[in-house]
Amino acid sequence: MSASTHDAPMGAPHGEDIGKRDFLKLIAGAGAAVGLGALAWPLIDSMNPSSDVLALSSVELDIAPIPEGSGITIVWRGKPIFVRHRTAAEIKSARDVKLTELTEPAADKDRVKAGHEAWLVVIGICTHLGCVPLGNKPTDSRGDFGGWLCPCHGSQYDTSGRVRRGPAPINLPLPPYAFTSDTKIKIG
Amino acid sequence: MPGLHKSEFTNPVVNWIDTRLPVFTMLTKEYAVFPTPRNFNYFWNFGALAMINLMIMIATGIFLAMNYTPNTLMAFDSVERIMRDVNYGWLLRYVHANGASMFFVVVYIHMFRSLYYGSYKAPRELLWMLGVVILLLMMATAFMGYVLPWGQMSYWGATVITNLFSAIPLVGDSIVTFLWGGFSVDNATLNRFFSLHYLLPFVITGVVFLHIVALHITGSNNPLGIDPKGPQDTLPFHPYYTIKDSVGIGVYLIVFAVLVFFAPNFLGHVDNYVPANPLVTPADVVPEWYFLPFYAILRSVPSKLGGVTLMFGAIAVLFVLPWLDTSPIRSARFRPIYRQLIFVLVAAIIVLGMVGGHPPQGIWVVLGRIATAYYFLHFLVILPLLGKLERPLPLPESISSPVIRKGGGPLPYGAAAAPMEKN
Ligand code: HEM
Ligand code: FES
Numbered sequence: 001m002s003a004s005t006h007d008a009p010m011g012a013p014h015g016e017d018i019g020k021r022d023f024l025k026l027i028a029g030a031g032a033a034v035g036l037g038a039l040a041w042p043l044i045d046s047m048n049p050s051s052d053v054l055a056l057s058s059v060e061l062d063i064a065p066i067p068e069g070s071g072i073t074i075v076w077r078g079k080p081i082f083v084r085h086r087t088a089a090e091i092k093s094a095r096d097v098k099l100t101e102l103t104e105p106a107a108d109k110d111r112v113k114a115g116h117e118a119w120l121v122v123i124g125i126c127t128h129l130g131c132v133p134l135g136n137k138p139t140d141s142r143g144d145f146g147g148w149l150c151p152c153h154g155s156q157y158d159t160s161g162r163v164r165r166g167p168a169p170i171n172l173p174l175p176p177y178a179f180t181s182d183t184k185i186k187i188g
Numbered sequence: 189m190p191g192l193h194k195s196e197f198t199n200p201v202v203n204w205i206d207t208r209l210p211v212f213t214m215l216t217k218e219y220a221v222f223p224t225p226r227n228f229n230y231f232w233n234f235g236a237l238a239m240i241n242l243m244i245m246i247a248t249g250i251f252l253a254m255n256y257t258p259n260t261l262m263a264f265d266s267v268e269r270i271m272r273d274v275n276y277g278w279l280l281r282y283v284h285a286n287g288a289s290m291f292f293v294v295v296y297i298h299m300f301r302s303l304y305y306g307s308y309k310a311p312r313e314l315l316w317m318l319g320v321v322i323l324l325l326m327m328a329t330a331f332m333g334y335v336l337p338w339g340q341m342s343y344w345g346a347t348v349i350t351n352l353f354s355a356i357p358l359v360g361d362s363i364v365t366f367l368w369g370g371f372s373v374d375n376a377t378l379n380r381f382f383s384l385h386y387l388l389p390f391v392i393t394g395v396v397f398l399h400i401v402a403l404h405i406t407g408s409n410n411p412l413g414i415d416p417k418g419p420q421d422t423l424p425f426h427p428y429y430t431i432k433d434s435v436g437i438g439v440y441l442i443v444f445a446v447l448v449f450f451a452p453n454f455l456g457h458v459d460n461y462v463p464a465n466p467l468v469t470p471a472d473v474v475p476e477w478y479f480l481p482f483y484a485i486l487r488s489v490p491s492k493l494g495g496v497t498l499m500f501g502a503i504a505v506l507f508v509l510p511w512l513d514t515s516p517i518r519s520a521r522f523r524p525i526y527r528q529l530i531f532v533l534v535a536a537i538i539v540l541g542m543v544g545g546h547p548p549q550g551i552w553v554v555l556g557r558i559a560t561a562y563y564f565l566h567f568l569v570i571l572p573l574l575g576k577l578e579r580p581l582p583l584p585e586s587i588s589s590p591v592i593r594k595g596g597g598p599l600p601y602g603a604a605a606a607p608m609e610k611n
Contacts, residue, residue, distance in 0.1 A: 041276075042275075042276035042279050042280065043247060043248070043251050043276075043280070045275040045276055046251050046254070046255070046274050046275050046276050046277060046280055047251070047254065048275050050255075050269070050273040050274040050275060050277070051272070051273040051274075051275075052269060052272075052273040053273075
């Protein structure tokens with residue numbers, strides 16, 4: 001402890017004692033802080049998604065009944081998922097556009113599963129401020145690019161779910177999914 | 189400049205705030221340098237422990253409420269979901285449920301301390317009465333909290349306790365209908381209980397604040413029950429009593445943790461894991477342990493109104509205790525007879541607790557009546573007379589006077605711990 005004698009404040013009586021006390025104070029304070037953190041963690045973590053919420057994290061869907069040219073909306077983790085059965089013309093228009101014209105360049109073939117090009121699966125939440133774009137119902141306007149049109153601030157998406165016009169900064173994101181057979185997909 | 193506080197803090201930010209809002213000066217005055225009698229024993233930890241306990245209850249309660257649903261159709265399931273699915277939900281719930289028991293253990297010991305050392309006497313009458321108000325609020329909060337999981341005990345406890353008010357002549361039934369918001373304990377009842385169960389702890393916090401303000405006006409009592417005569421009799425609260433309180437908090441947390449992690453349902457009732465059924469009453473309806481003595485008083489009178497009156501009377505006598513006790517001597521150390529009778533009272537309360545936990549048959553009825561009678565005898569007859577008849581021992585000159593080192597005698601620790609263990 002002789003080192004701490006030198007570290008003690010100048011002129012303090014019993015320098016060694018003070019060094020010890022500072023050390024004890026520091027240890028006690030650090031111990032209390034760790035203890036409080038350990039107490040706080042269960043409280044904070046209880047606000048994270050619970051097991052029953054996490055258990056809802058995958059859904060299966062039979063896509064056979066969806067006719068060409070239309071789409072449906074299903075719910076995955078409380079979010080709308082658009083599943084669209086594209087026509088040959090829609091696929092062609094999605095593939096013909098030059099990437100440089102896009103707000104967020106992405107090739108259509110990277111946004112669908114190989115061998116299942118007719119199927120587009122995207123998270124149906126406008127990347128601007130979170131509204132659900134229109135375009136799945138036959139009566140909906142699909143905007144100038146044949147995909148979706150957001151009613152909130154007018155963002156327009158094409159038949160690959162890419163943003164083409166309006167304030168949305170990026171394309172509609174893709175959920176994790178896989179084809180479990182030719183007519184079934186599993187999301188999540 | 190008029191009104192600005194002259195702060196002595198050197199840190200410029202602290203000084204700036206303190207000049208305008210002297211909270212730092214206040215904290216220093218009330219919690220750091222606050223002159224505190226130098227002879228506290230560990231009984232003086234229990235106020236601080238109660239405060240910690242209140243904070244734990246509020247913290248866990250707020251997070252439980254994020255996952256609880258106050259609806260008769262969903263309440264039970266939402267609690268089970270907390271136990272199974274919510275991250276650490278089981279921990280939050282067990283801490284909250286056992287925290288209620290810990291709270292009553294702590295507060296009952298805190299009150300025993302006040303009885304033993306005469307802390308309720310002048311000039312601390314109002315401090316004591318605020319304490320009794322806190323006790324009443326705690327009881328209401330605990331009762332309503334127990335209803336929330338909507339198990340069988342929740343439901344039938346709520347039914348029995350609200351029906352107590354039907355004993356009131358003439359208006360009793362209307363009052364009960366009003367309390368229920370219907371013609372039985374039902375969804376309206378559950379909703380209002382949840383609302384009030386959330387509100388009352390904050391009311392308690394407010395009353396605790398007044399309790400502390402009153403304490404800091406009169407200053408603390410101490411094991412000798414005599415007033416400090418000068419600086420030689422006191423110590424600054426920090427670091428002496430912050431450290432002593434920390435030791436107590438450590439022990440308290442260990443006991444708490446053992447309960448939560450090794451016996452979380454020890455103090456509960458299995459029947460409360462059965463969803464509420466308004467058509468079937470469980471075989472033995474008993475309240476939580478901390479209500480048992482009062483429950484026993486209720487049942488020991490063979491009259492509805494009489495039982496209810498005596499039960500509330502058991503708390504009412506505490507309100508007027510400062511005037512029932514006529515002895516000017518505070519500490520039981522210097523009251524040879526009171527010092528023994530206070531343990532008879534504790535024994536009577538423990539007997540009442542045991543009586544409350546058994547069906548009212550045979551010997552339990554007799555015991556319940558004797559203990560009830562003694563409880564009221566103690567407060568209403570013995571205390572007023574004893575102050576006149578008892579010859580107190582000579583008081584020491586001052587807290588620091590060396591005479592007391594020999595004369596004071598050791599504290600009856602074993603005996604004092606008994607109420608906690610027996611219950
Ligand atoms: C929420 C519950 C309560 C809290 C947080 C609380 C808090 C406190 C604190 C921090 C003190 C000072 C430390 C001490 O003397 O131990 C105190 C003193 C006191 N409390 Fe409480 N208390 C509570 C309930 C009660 C109850 C139910 C009563 C009695 C009916 C009571 C009666 C007293 C008395 C008489 C004192 C002064 C003791 C003395 O100076 O010797 N308290 N309380
Ligand atoms: S939220 Fe879709 S455009 Fe603003």
